[in-house]
């Protein structure tokens with residue numbers, strides 16, 4: 120029998136029992152749509168969390184901790200494979216004060232290597248990079264932390280509004296537990312202002328200086344503090360892999376050498392593993408719905424076979440092979456599965472779209488919080504992989520549930536069938 | 542054309558464990574020649590239909606050999622049997638056995654579909670046969686819109702459509718009035734003459750048996766030649 124004749128044959132049979140087939144397709148559609156929408160929530164949450172993590176940090180960054188980090192070790196790290204840059208930032212660990220044109224503020228001195236910083240996106244909004252130990256770059260919010268001392272008590276203290284480039288300011292250090300700062304003043308010149316951080320809630324009040332400044336500051340510190348164990352600077356090292364794929368390799372190598380490392384990749388990996396299991400669980404629950412629908416398909420096909428027993432007998436008598444009979448019935452159940460799946464996919468995309476549009480509004484209304492609506496939360500995502508998985512499950516289940524009835528059809532005894540009353 | 546040797550068959554009846562064997566065919570041997578009309582007569586329940594079912598491959602015999610042409614069909618699997626039927630046999634049944642959901646035309650067309658003949662090649666052939674059996678007028682009618690005689694003509698056309706060398710007919714006129722019966726028998730005879738088709742007709746009716754070249758009598762599971770055939 121030619122394929123188009125087979126399709127024709129199946130179509131005629133389906134036409135004859137429109138209502139029954141329709142109800143069966145409806146059940147298959149509901150089961151499949153349930154699976155897709157349910158699992159899409161897993162994909163949505165996963166995606167939202169993933170974006171949240173990726174937004175907040177640089178993905179190829181690896182934080183490296185070591186009890187005795189120093190410049191030699193840093194140089195060593197730079198030479199490693201797959202490493203793009205190593206940023207060794209050292210911050211002053213004691214109280215600090217800067218004064219500019221009578222405005223006073225507390226700014227954190229961070230010593231770093233500008234060459235390395237530049238490789239990983241450190242950029243200026245104006246000015247240039249420092250060229251000697253008295254030149255510094257200041258963070259984008261530096262001025263906002265320079266306050267007129269007389270207005271400190273006021274609700275809106277007045278802050279420095281003027282230009283910063285070329286300005287000199289004095290920098291002093293002191294101990295938190297002492298009221299007076301160390302008397303030594305260091306005069307610094309602002310030659311650049313750093314770009315604003317990507318996230319608008321992050322404020323950058325730092326003073327960025329070259330490591331050339333360290334000896335002077337250390338001298339001041341040691342002249343006041345003679346505790347062997349206390350250090351003026353504490354450092355942190357970020358290693359940047361060339362790209363995301365290298366992160367695991369680099370961080371594993373570092374771990375093996377006794378460094379404590381932390382990277383976003385580790386966190387993402389854990390998240391991905393968790394969500395893989397979570398999504399699999401959702402698909403499993405959804406599959407139960409499809410299995411319930413499959414009972415309907417099984418019933419419909421069994422009835423179809425029973426009803427057509429005599430016709431099947433005639434077909435066999437005039438020479439239809441058992442294989443053909445089986446195929447015709449399998450095609451019918453597959454058709455139910457395929458149509459059900461197609462409708463389910465369309466419906467699921469609709470439901471997903473509406474959910475993403477309406478749910479944030481409902482949630483924010485319920486919590487009385489406008490913020491949530493503006494947050495970038497996706498409740499439901501249907502990637503093509505999910506469509507493939509759901510279709511495969513749904514159509515396979517449809518065919519499996521049609522398999523027994525189809526077998527039953529092939530087993531029909533010609534003589535018994537022909538004996539049936541018309 | 543058909544050679545049968547020592548064909549034996551019995552049915553098991555009764556509940557499992559307490560089955561009884563009822564022998565229906567007790568070692569039949571006979572031969573049917575190409576182009577003959579052979580009729581098998583006998584009382585109801587004598588095993589005529591069972592013999593036909595075995596010859597057609599609907600039923601496997603307990604023992605015995607069936608040879609059709611050069612082919613030993615008694616050892617066929619179910620699928621082989623089906624394929625052989627499609628290529629070599631036509632069937633005419635007492636209650637016509639048409640597909641209720643198909644028109645007269647589509648019923649005649651069905652075996653060609655099963656044989657994988659393309660649509661454009663089917664059309665003409667079906668038309669020709671419908672004309673031959675005189676049903677062109679009603680080709681778009683469904684079986685329940687046709688008289689018994691018309692339905693039987695449809696089933697004859699269906700039996701002929703694949704040009705089989707052998708046609709089996711089990712009580713072909715059993716459901717028809719005597720006038721229609723005559724029409725059908727004449728049609729069978731003319732098909733036998735013009736196309737050389739071998740007919741094996743099962744009947745309990747002497748009028749039908751008279752159309753045959755030879756008549757076998759079924760009695761008590763045994764077959765004997767003789768009786769009312771027109772040649773005898």
Ligand SMILES: Nc1ncnc2c1ncn2[C@@H]1O[C@H](COP(=O)(O)OP(=O)(O)O)[C@@H](O)[C@H]1O
Pocket residue numbers: 552553554565583584585586587588589590591592
């Ligand atoms: N499937 C079956 N199971 C048990 N006995 C059967 C079966 N089919 C036929 N018989 C018996 O075999 C005998 C022959 O039946 P059948 O060949 O139909 O006779 P006929 O066609 O000559 O009337 C009858 O006694 C019938 O009851």
Ligand SMILES: [Mg+2]
Pocket residue numbers: 589590591
């Ligand atoms: Mg009979």
